[in-house]
Amino acid sequence: MLSHKLAKQSKPFSDGEFLTDCMVEAAIILCPENKAQFENVSLSRRTVTRRVEVIDEELSGELSKKAEDFTYFSIALDESTDIKDTAQLLIFIRGINDRFEIVEEFLAMESMRGTTRGSDLYDKVSGCLERLNLPWTKLLNVTTDGSPNLTGKNVGLLQRIQDRVREDSPNSDLIFLHYIIHQEALCKSVLELDHVAKTVVKLVNFIRARGLNHRQFIQLLEESETEHTDVLYHSNVCWLSLGKVFRRVWDLRGEIWTFLETVGKADEFADLQDPAWLCDFAFGVDVMSHLNDLNLKLQGKNMFVHELYSFMQAFKAKLTPFSQQMTNKCFTHFPTLDTMDVPLCQSNSYSITLTDLHSEFNRRFSDFAKIEHELDLVSSPFSFDREKAPVDVQLELIDIQCDPALKEKFTTSTLDHFYCSLKETQFPNMRRHAQRMLVLFGSTYVCEQTFSVMNYNKSRYRSRLTDKHLSSVLRISTSDMTPDFDDLAKRGDRLNCSH
Incomplete structure (x- = not known):
């Protein structure tokens, strides 16, 4: 069990000897009469290695x-x-x-x-x-x-x-x-925020990559009693990194500008005083926040494909009113941008960008769209149009939709439990169709x-x-x-x- 815990927590196999020392020290204090028993527990590196191998074989056999x-x-x-x-x-x-x-x-x-x-x-x-x-x-x-x-x-x-x-x-x-998460991340390329990201990343690197600059910046934040204690590094391989970096830099933009003036580097980051660039930055903060919310919903193990696809569909549907509201300079769902005086030409440009993002989602998720009809049949059998269902399940679907007991069970149990409760002799095709959709890997x-x-x-x-x-x-x-x-x-x- 201890070897299993070491591997489960990604600890080196040699830590078993340290674990033994800890147990012996605790035994000396708590139960000195049993000290010898703890000393006899073998957790050497080779022993832990052998036991990890055996546990691996056990789990592999169970999976088989x-x-x-x-x-x-x-x-x-x-x-x-x-x-x-x-x-x-x-x-x-x-x-x-x-x-x-x-x-x-x-x-x-x-x-x-x-x-x-x-x-x-x-x-x-x-x-x-x-x-x-x-x-x-x-x-x-x-x-x-x-x-x-x-x-x-x-x-x-x-x-x-x-x-x-x-x-x-x-x-x-x-x-x-x-x-699906990789596709969602690739969709961000149509936002055309490279000019914003380049300046923000350069700014963060200037502060964080040089020890003196970083110490001076932290001191400035402490003196001003700012809620945020630092700016964040950006990593291209971190899903939510850029959105978090945007938000932190935006919240600290006043302190950052004061720091740049103090060290004489304000001229190199003149964009921070450019109203048009700041509007683009504010738009980037808000749209990345929406994308991050979607990204978090798509993460997790043992999720059904129809759940992942519904999250993506909901986000895609939101892009249409976002675009329309942007044309009318309504920034209700873009609170950061709402603090700026946005020219009409820029708001129209943001509207076009959101429309392009909507089109990109349609293009990149075409593989999920091919099975959307089948996913709806399994996830919403009681509201599904029986005439659009495959011929082999139409009669079974009618029986399901006309059975009030099954409808009650559908609302009170999980999807897999509901289809498991259907009798094999009465609903063989619906059960098989459900198995096919529930076993899909969406991510x-x-x-x-x-x-x-x-x-x-x-x-x-x-x-x-x-x-x-x-x-x-x-x-x-x-x-x-x-x-x-x-x-x-x-x-x-x-x-x-x-x-």
Whole structure:
């Protein structure tokens, strides 16, 4: 259990010895008569390593057992490099069985020391599925971050997977989705706020990157008793970084200008006194705030695709009144911009920008739009137009909509529990359709989150961590499954072998 906690919290295996010392010191004070028992607890680096390996095997075996019952499954893929420049392909699986039990777990981390072409990635993915004895015919969806080696038309990974599935089921069409949070972040490119971001980032770097400047700026904030204590660094890989940087710099713009005048650098940042630039800056603060709110809603594990898509659809619908109100110089939903005297030409320009953002959302989320009809059928069966439903579910849909008991159950239970309650003999097609939609991966958020765990574990202070042990740590730290510690403890000959 202690080895599991060390791995779960991404602690070095050698910390087990420190943990033993802490327990012994506590035992000396609390129960000195039991000190010897605590001293006999083996948590050496090698012991912790072996036990982490065994826990990894236990969790892998548990996942294999659950995978045997999958009716359908989906996978999420993302590829990045670790601190040793080794390409690591993370694979997550999301499966559903006839009881509508949904399992979303880390499947594998595949290390690639050579090329990372579509064929190389396909070999790794196919190998993982074969080890789990999962038939290709049950694969329903693949979600990626849209990189070329994954999505190439002819030789990319997705095309190879589609071809492999059609070998066993010629009429099967996989659902390919592009990571929804990544798409949302790419939509920001149409805002054309580069001239604002360039100045803001340059300003933050001037303050934060030089020790003397930073100390003087902090002193100024302390003297003025400002609520915010510092400006934030911007990172291109941090989802919400730019929006937070914009907000903090805007709130501190008065103090920043005073500081620039003090150090004689005001001329280099004359934009801070330009009314037109400040209006653009205020617009950027507000629109990035709206995007950040959307981004936070899209983050999380075990979310259904229709939930993610509804958040995105709601935001897209808001862009239309935003654009119209901007034309009329109504800034109700843009409180920062409302503090500025905005010329009509600029407000019209912002209106056009919001319209362009709306169009960009339509373009980038076309893959989700293809399955929107099916998602609505599953998420809102009682309001769905039965004439627009697929022929095979129309009669079942009529029975559902005319049953008041089912309507009551739909409002009081979760979606998966509702469809699980439908009788297989009476509603086989609706159950199958629900399984197909509920098992979809709408996001590779779990992959991105796991890469953060990977970079934390395999850092420059721990760069010799092997790929095998890194994979074990990632499985343990991200898994929702709990090992059977009683069963593991019975394998004493394996866990307590001599060093």
